[in-house]
Amino acid sequence: MSVKSTAAKPRTPRAGAGTRGGVKRRGSGGEPELVQLLTPEGERVQHSDYSIDLSPDELRGLYRDMVLTRRFDAEATSLQRQGELGLWASLLGQEAAQIGSGRATRPDDYVFPTYREHGVAWCRGVDPANLLGMFRGVNHGGWDPNENNFHLYTIVIGSQTLHATGYAMGCAKDGTDSAVIAYFGDGASSQGDVAEAFTFAAVYNAPVVFFCQNNQWAISEPTEKQSRVPIYRRSEGYGFPGVRVDGNDVLAVLAVTKAALEHARSGQGPMLVEAFTYRMGAHTTSDDPTRYRLDEEREQWEVKDPIIRLKTYLEREGFADASWLTEIEAESEALGKRVREAVRTMPDPDTMAIFENVYADGHALVDEERAQFAEYLAGFEGGH
């Protein structure tokens, strides 16, 4: 492949990968340096600490993942607007952060998402239609977390970082080299649970990667309302490395997350990755970003679009031609159609499901109320 040499500097494996790169600052401005391997113009660049060498097939795969994820997300947004979903949390703009990190995981690794990790779910093999049940209101999750090692979406901000840490402590106890990745946002970085997760992970050297998608806004609150230092530097006080990566650069996210997971699985403990990205849409479909942010800001980020960036690169290198791109378009249309049908035909849960799975071992009060309610309902049927 015609990528300029990626072997610039052999990466010393597992040698505190994240402590470098991330903490450097540019000479001129105050912005921390981002790990970047693909510029917004689609130019391949090198980074002294993080490199990646992908085949054209793999590069096309990342592009396909991002296009299909965006299409799925758009379909879900439409479905919400048409009243088929009660709510939707769009990932628009965060495709590279999610696909890059999701593709960095191994099947035996375990993922703890927030409620926006549709792209990561895609990478883990979760059927996209399964993600929509909770937004349609037929369940609160509904998939088997152990089927794809992808935990349920967690609504309470930051809670899952502790679950991830505990799970990682278990992995270490079991003597496996599986690692765990916990997703959270810039707003969650203010939560006590995230701080406690950092403490526990550091103290027990847990093999967990904390992956913060800093999409700049926690509903209407900007990152400046969460922290006086760049989020990736928070880990320093806990004694583990942190790194900031261009979250709109799928190659950089993949390289950095792979390194972070290696760091974790090799017994060196946790690592924090801050993917610097942007939520192009609203926080959820209930939100109105025009009340708190300027169009210019979005326009500035539009030129950094993760999908266009990779497409430019693929085309320039001759890795993707028009017919292949058309095929992907067709595939994404088919996905949209399939998701639409799946949602519209999703059955409402049986009324008595209210009483199901409250307890694993049963509970006398639940049994009593189930029986009473069944009798109450039967009374209506008997009346006809």
Next chain:
Amino acid sequence: MATMTIAKALNEALRKALETDPKVLLMGEDIGKLGGVFRITDGLQKDFGEGRVIDTPLAESGIVGTAIGLALRGYRPVVEIQFDGFVFPAYDQIVTQLAKMHARALGKIKLPVVIRIPYAGGIGAVEHHSESPEALFAHIAGLKVVSPATPQDAYWMLQQAIDCDDPVIFFEPKRRYWDKGEVAVDAIPHPLHAARTVREGTDLTLVAYGPMVKVCLEAAAAAAEEGRSLEVVDLRSLSPVDFDTLQASVERTGRLVVVHEAPVFVGMGAEIAARITERCFYLLQAPVLRVGGFHAPYPPARLEEEYLPGLDRVLDAVDRALAY
């Protein structure tokens, strides 16, 4: 048959659980070398190692949150919260995560986590060390809540809680830790969620759990000297409540007084009074009365004897019920 304190019975139960199942882990503040502030985990880290008996950072939400993660990985964590009033930083993890995760996963995952909480007053402690928050947990679907009153129950109920595939909040009556009693380690245990009639009587039923069982037994003994026959039921489980056993007792006596340390308002007593009234409306000889704490913060130690239900307040309620 061995004689031991509740504290020792709990320690033996934890030892047995650690021996029996390699997936059982203990987690908490100061539970290692110190053996816990009440020494319930005394000697366990020495015998089972730091990997099984885990001293944690001082962060209650972190303790419960990581225990959830360990349970998801297949472990059975038994968590110690140092004192009742310190459980609140973990309340979010318990209520929004631990209690609901099994349902959220449509039953695909189980959360066998036990949270041990030394609770209630009577030891002259400072603020936040004497509270009875059991109703707050019993109110939450997905949690089971129990409280032993004797060494025998402490020994068996803790092991049963650890065996249970649901999250169990295990309230330990701290002022009874040093009470002694007989423990039959080979006996077939009483079912975890069944109440037990601990004294039979005909005139009135006293129902209590945890630290108040002893007070009710003393009240029944005192009442007997005045020719009154009181039945005492130890509830043992607060979620679920064994209403069948309680109802059977009230059917025999016709009167019920509920005794607990927690504030009466919106407490366990209110629930029990309502349900028993519904079940026994036509045979109750008197309204169900409640004896408990006031709608006030738990008082400073010099006032706790006035705040806590004692013999006199229980007997006063008995008099009122029998006067109907």
